[in-house]
Amino acid sequence: MRLVDKQVVFPPAERLSRRRATRGNFDDSQSCYCGRIRVRDGFAFAATPSFAASTDYRFELVGKPELSGQTDIVQVPARQAANGKPVPDAVIFESKADMGSVRHGGDGGAGESAAAEGMASTASRSIRHGRDLGIASGCQGTG
């Protein structure tokens, strides 16, 4: 809306030529210059939407991992970092588990990695993690 208000409407050609005829000093280049400035303003407006950085949200481990056969199930709802409110419509589409990047804890196994998969859940997002799911690379979760 504001962008439309900011846009320059160049005078129709007949009015322009009338101005030129009556005034004789209409600076066409100045008009174009003003137009360009305003278009730049428009671009600046359009190119600065409110980006959500990853720092605006966080994943939180809820409860203890649940062991089910050869699979661990953990609840990791996304929350807004500012107020801690859960984000119910977050869809985890990629998940990967590894031990190599953990600085604390672990019992060796540097570089160990395994696939994890997302599970649909009404209250929060669950990640199923297990050897039987394969090695490395994220896999598709469900929403």
Next chain:
Amino acid sequence: MAGTWALHLAAKVQGEPETVRGTVNADLVK
């Protein structure tokens, strides 16, 4: 393997143009 695992997650949040990424450490017993 039991121990602390890092879960790297990527999610889409409605209304946000960027993918939200994060890592959670979890102590898994398996």
